[in-house]
Amino acid sequence: MGKQSSRPFLMTRNLHPEVQESPIHFLKKNIISNEFFYIRNHFPYPNIHQGNFEVTIEGNVMYPYHFHLAQLRQLPSVTIDLVLECAGNKRSKFSPKVHGEQWEDGAIHQGSWRGVPLKDLLAITGIGQGAKEVLFTGHDMGEKGKSPHASFSRSLPIEKALHPDTIIAYECNGKEIPYKHGAPIRLIVPGWYAMASVKWLKSIAVINHRFDGPFQTDDYVYYPHQNSKEDSFPVTKINVNSTIQKPLNYSKLKRGENLVRGIAWSGNGPISKIEISYDNGVTWEKAIKEKNGVTSFYAWESWTYLWNIDKPGEYVILSKATDSTGSQPLEPFWNQKGYGYNAVHRTHVKVE
Amino acid sequence: MGKQSSRPFLMTRNLHPEVQESPIHFLKKNIISNEFFYIRNHFPYPNIHQGNFEVTIEGNVMYPYHFHLAQLRQLPSVTIDLVLECAGNKRSKFSPKVHGEQWEDGAIHQGSWRGVPLKDLLAITGIGQGAKEVLFTGHDMGEKGKSPHASFSRSLPIEKALHPDTIIAYECNGKEIPYKHGAPIRLIVPGWYAMASVKWLKSIAVINHRFDGPFQTDDYVYYPHQNSKEDSFPVTKINVNSTIQKPLNYSKLKRGENLVRGIAWSGNGPISKIEISYDNGVTWEKAIKEKNGVTSFYAWESWTYLWNIDKPGEYVILSKATDSTGSQPLEPFWNQKGYGYNAVHRTHVKVE
Numbered sequence: 103m104g105k106q107s108s109r110p111f112l113m114t115r116n117l118h119p120e121v122q123e124s125p126i127h128f129l130k131k132n133i134i135s136n137e138f139f140y141i142r143n144h145f146p147y148p149n150i151h152q153g154n155f156e157v158t159i160e161g162n163v164m165y166p167y168h169f170h171l172a173q174l175r176q177l178p179s180v181t182i183d184l185v186l187e188c189a190g191n192k193r194s195k196f197s198p199k200v201h202g203e204q205w206e207d208g209a210i211h212q213g214s215w216r217g218v219p220l221k222d223l224l225a226i227t228g229i230g231q232g233a234k235e236v237l238f239t240g241h242d243m244g245e246k247g248k249s250p251h252a253s254f255s256r257s258l259p260i261e262k263a264l265h266p267d268t269i270i271a272y273e274c275n276g277k278e279i280p281y282k283h284g285a286p287i288r289l290i291v292p293g294w295y296a297m298a299s300v301k302w303l304k305s306i307a308v309i310n311h312r313f314d315g316p317f318q319t320d321d322y323v324y325y326p327h328q329n330s331k332e333d334s335f336p337v338t339k340i341n342v343n344s345t346i347q348k349p350l351n352y353s354k355l356k357r358g359e360n361l362v363r364g365i366a367w368s369g370n371g372p373i374s375k376i377e378i379s380y381d382n383g384v385t386w387e388k389a390i391k392e393k394n395g396v397t398s399f400y401a402w403e404s405w406t407y408l409w410n411i412d413k414p415g416e417y418v419i420l421s422k423a424t425d426s427t428g429s430q431p432l433e434p435f436w437n438q439k440g441y442g443y444n445a446v447h448r449t450h451v452k453v454e
Numbered sequence: 455m456g457k458q459s460s461r462p463f464l465m466t467r468n469l470h471p472e473v474q475e476s477p478i479h480f481l482k483k484n485i486i487s488n489e490f491f492y493i494r495n496h497f498p499y500p501n502i503h504q505g506n507f508e509v510t511i512e513g514n515v516m517y518p519y520h521f522h523l524a525q526l527r528q529l530p531s532v533t534i535d536l537v538l539e540c541a542g543n544k545r546s547k548f549s550p551k552v553h554g555e556q557w558e559d560g561a562i563h564q565g566s567w568r569g570v571p572l573k574d575l576l577a578i579t580g581i582g583q584g585a586k587e588v589l590f591t592g593h594d595m596g597e598k599g600k601s602p603h604a605s606f607s608r609s610l611p612i613e614k615a616l617h618p619d620t621i622i623a624y625e626c627n628g629k630e631i632p633y634k635h636g637a638p639i640r641l642i643v644p645g646w647y648a649m650a651s652v653k654w655l656k657s658i659a660v661i662n663h664r665f666d667g668p669f670q671t672d673d674y675v676y677y678p679h680q681n682s683k684e685d686s687f688p689v690t691k692i693n694v695n696s697t698i699q700k701p702l703n704y705s706k707l708k709r710g711e712n713l714v715r716g717i718a719w720s721g722n723g724p725i726s727k728i729e730i731s732y733d734n735g736v737t738w739e740k741a742i743k744e745k746n747g748v749t750s751f752y753a754w755e756s757w758t759y760l761w762n763i764d765k766p767g768e769y770v771i772l773s774k775a776t777d778s779t780g781s782q783p784l785e786p787f788w789n790q791k792g793y794g795y796n797a798v799h800r801t802h803v804k805v806e
Contacts, residue, residue: 106499106633108472111463114480116702120460128466147458194704201704201768201804281458350468352546352553416553452553 112138115203119143119244120282123208126365127347132212132394132404133183136280139211142188142203144254144317145244147282148302154241155286157270161237161307164228171286174218174272181216182267182292184400185367189295189322189337192443198328200440207345207447210367212402215290217271221264224308229260232310236263238289241302246316256300256322257313258291267292267400270303292400293369295337295442297322325438340369341444342430344376344405344423354452360409362389364447366423367402376405379420383432383446386422414453421447464490467555471495471596472634475560478717479699484564484746484756485535488632491563494540494555496606496669497596499634500654506593507638509622513589513659516580523638526570526624533568534619534644536752537719541647541674541689544795550680552792559697559799562719564754567642569623573616576660581612584662588615590641593654598668608652608674609665610643619644619752622655644752645721647689647794649674677790692721693796694782696728696757696775706804712761714741716799718775719754728757731772735784735798738774766805773799 110125124140148154155171188209193200203209220236235257246252262268271290272279279285284301291298297317322337344366349355366373377386389407396402403423411417422430434445462477476492500506509526511519540561545552555561572588587609598604614620623642624631631637636653643650649669674689696718701707718725729738741759748754755775763769774782786797 108469108474108493110466110469111474113465114462114477117460117462117480122460122463125466128469141460147460199704199802201706201802204702204704350556352551352556354553450551450553 110138112141113208115205119145120147121203123205124211126208126210126345127350129347132396132401133214133275134211136213136275136283139213139280139283140188140209141282142209142296143242144246145242148241148243150241150281150285150302154302154304157287157303158305159223159227159307160305161309162230162233163224163308164230165226167223167227169223171272174270174287177218177222179216179218180267180269181214182269182290182400183212183214183396183398184290184292185210185212185340185402186296186299187340187367189297189441193440195443195445196434196436196440198436200438202440212396213274214276215269215271216273217269217290219266220268220270220289220306221266223270224264229308233260233308234311235259235309235313237307237309237313238300238303239305239307240300241304247320252316254300254317255313255315256298256317257309258298262291293339295322295340297337321439322441323439324441326436328438337441340367341442342368342370342373342423342425342428343444344421344430344447346419346421346447346449349419349449349451351449352451354454355411357412357414357453358410360411362407362409362419363405364421365402365404366421368423368425370425370427371399373403373423373425375424376403377422377424378407378409379422380409380411380417382418383420389421411453416450416452419449419451462490464493465560467557471497472499473555475557476563478560478562478697479702481699484748484753485566485627486563488565488627488635491565491632491635492540492561493634494561494648495594496598497594500593500595502593502633502637502654506654506656509639509655510657511575511579511659512657513661514582514585515576515660516582517578519575519579521575523624526622526639529570529574531568531570532619532621533566534621534642534752535564535566535748535750536642536644537562537564537692537754538648538651539692539719541649541793545792547795547797548786548788548792550788552790554792564748565626566628567621567623568625569621569642571618572620572622572658573618575622576616581660585612585660586663587611587661587665589659589661589665590652590655591657591659592636592652593656599672604668606652606669607665607667608650608669609661610650614643645691647674647692649689673791674793675791676793678787680790689793692719693794694720694722694725694775694777694780695796696773696782696799698771698773698799698801701771701801701803703801704803706806707763709764709766709805710762712763714759714761714771715757716773717754717756718773720775720777722777722779723751725755725775725777727776728755729774729776730759730761731774732761732763732769734770735772741773763805768802768804771801771803
């Protein structure tokens with residue numbers, strides 16, 4: 103009965119199917135251990151056996167190809183450190199409230215993924231004329247809308263599918279991909295919200311039309327109006343965003359120096375600056391980027407800010423990240439299904 | 455890589471000191487496994503060694519007594535199934551918001567505790583004239599206010615200390631008390647919020663005055679006004695309360711029969727009825743108490759309600775428990791430190 107240690111856990115949002123949030127406020131590393139990866143399933147876990155260690159490339163290709171994990175491992179690979187973020191991350195913060203998984207800040211993780219660029223595999227198969235999209239289907243399936251046996255299927259525009267960083271991954275953080283995160287083979291689409299990175303990959307099909315499956319044209323679509331489906335557009339790239347990891351929301355601080363720390367990320371590539379405000383956005387001061395050994399185009403930036411506060415009272419700390427295309431907005435872009443929340447992060451504290 | 459199962463975890467609220475919430479919405483048993491007990495520490499964990507297996511009874515007693523765990527085990531014991539609830543449970547629901555641990559519904563657990571009635575131990579020591587309170591001190595200590603080495607100390611009025619159900623416990627759920635929950639000896643005060651049930655018990659002192667330590671007269675006090683300390687009174691008994699465990703807040707339901715289930719509890723003893731409303735409290739219907747094998751005066755009541763809902767739309771499901779003294783209020787009793795939240799439980803759902 104010596105000194106006891108304490109550790110964080112995943113935060114359970116649902117069990118059937120399993121949905122768990124990363125304890126992002128209690129993580130300090132930049133490559134997160136798999137055990138703290140958030141989990142978001144649409145269906146029960148598929149039964150993965152040896153026969154599932156193969157993936158088919160079919161559709162509008164010259165030479166359909168059926169490859170095994172062992173073959174994939176023989177091809178030249180790339181390793182990319184990247185953020186995977188659920189499109190619904192921070193959904194609980196929308197006002198008016200949006201139904202669905204009530205994610206706080208932890209539907210995000212960062213890992214190191216190794217795989218073969220899809221373009222290299224499509225170079226083997228060749229691509230037929232008129233190819234428009236590439237469709238990816240996972241082994242996971244279940245009830246969706248009126249279909250009792252829908253698969254999880256998503257497509258990418260052909261240009262994104264051929265991007266050299268779109269990979270057919272077989273390793274995560276230097277090991278086999280964990281079962282719950284898409285073993286043995288997972289599509290990884292850096293820079294896009296994570297619904298694009300199809301888990302338990304079963305087949306790849308080059309198609310000449312726009313795919314209209316339910317996870318493409320019903321879910322993962324921005325519907326900006328309360329009572330109509332007008333002006334909708336698909337969820338794709340990760341919005342520029344930041345999270346204050348410490349202090350915790352509605353915590354109490356002592357007067358004096360308080361370390362504020364967090365992360366900032368974007369699907370558009372590097373974060374150019376992170377700013378902090380504690381006067382509700384009237385003035386902003388630059389946070390300091392931490393050298394964290396992760397320099398990928400798709401990785402988050404860790405930052406700190408030393409806040410010297412002597413006057414007791416209630417404060418709101420704001421963080422705002424900026425990338426090459428712009429900054430986080432003060433207010434979120436509300437949409438019916440609650441995707442892509444990226445308003446400046448607000449953390450309420452009481453200085454005593 | 456066969457079928458994978460999923461399980462809930464504690465929800466981390468803080469690590470130093472450790473504060474973790476029970477995944478109450480995903481628990482179905484009525485005696486909760488220790489691993490799902492919420493954790494609320496005020497200080498770092500104490501270093502418990504063999505020398506801490508003894509407790510002193512001192513102060514205004516005729517015969518001071520120093521007993522060892524082994525002696526305690528020889529005395530006649532009682533076993534009580536009971537709710538332990540943090541006074542801050544549901545604090546995150548207060549409006550205006552209150553700073554402090556942002557507990558949702560899970561700062562509560564139910565266990566089976568075995569121990570010796572304190573009154574039997576005080577019969578051995580005798581009680582001196584003018585005894586007013588009994589003071590309990592745990593081994594945990596740390597910085598509190600201006601004191602760098604404050605202990606966690608709390609007192610009970612002499613009448614409550616002598617109540618036959620106030621026990622010096624040494625077993626929980628049929629085993630030794632888990633380290634994180636107060637091993638080897640913990641005071642258990644059934645019916646009171648859990649700050650009264652002092653962990654890692656070190657000493658018991660009969661005193662002739664009112665104890666005014668910081669966990670008695672600063673924390674764990676209701677301050678009903680925003681900007682004054684007037685009308686304050688101590689946190690003691692658990693308020694009548696209920697929680698809807700399923701469905702989850704802001705979840706989506708299918709039309710037809712939906713099972714609503716939850717728990718109801720009170721420090722005043724048995725719950726006489728649990729009612730459900732889905733028209734914002736205009737009409738109420740009785741939920742059904744589940745026979746759950748737990749019949750203690752201090753245990754929660756499990757309940758279910760079969761909700762037949764055919765009209766799509768957004769609804770709020772309300773649950774309201776009633777005990778011998780009254781019902782949960784529609785609005786909470788706001789107080790500065792956010793204790794004792796017990797407004798009717800509200801769960802927002804969207805029926806599709």
